[in-house]
Amino acid sequence: MEIINLEQSAKFSTEKFTPNKIIEKEEVQVVLLAFEPGQQVPEHKTSVDVFFHVVKGTVEITIGEEKKEVKEGNIVLSPANIPHAIRNNSGERAMVLVVKTPNPQYIKK
DSSP, rough: OOOOOHHHOOOOSSSSOEEEEEEEEOOEEEEEEEEEEEEEEEEEOOHHHEEEHHHHHHHEEEEEEEEEEEEEEHHHHHOOOOEEEEEEEEESSSEEEEEEEEEEGGGGO
């Protein structure tokens, strides 16, 4: 059994925001985003369904035209090919687990 400790896996940095791919399989990709206050993932599209699980703090998540403050313990679904973005507008650190299924790196183009 493999146990992944999210706190230990988080790569917080005020200098450079760096996503951490913690699971990489053909059927799923799981990425841990560790946000310092003010950091963000700019708007982009993903070719597969994605869900965002806020595991620490509060972040602003945009899916298409909708924008919401999402607190720790909540999950937001983002359908494939819909623009989405995440921003930490709070004064505290935040962590978001991003789950993409299937893993977009394995999709034949």
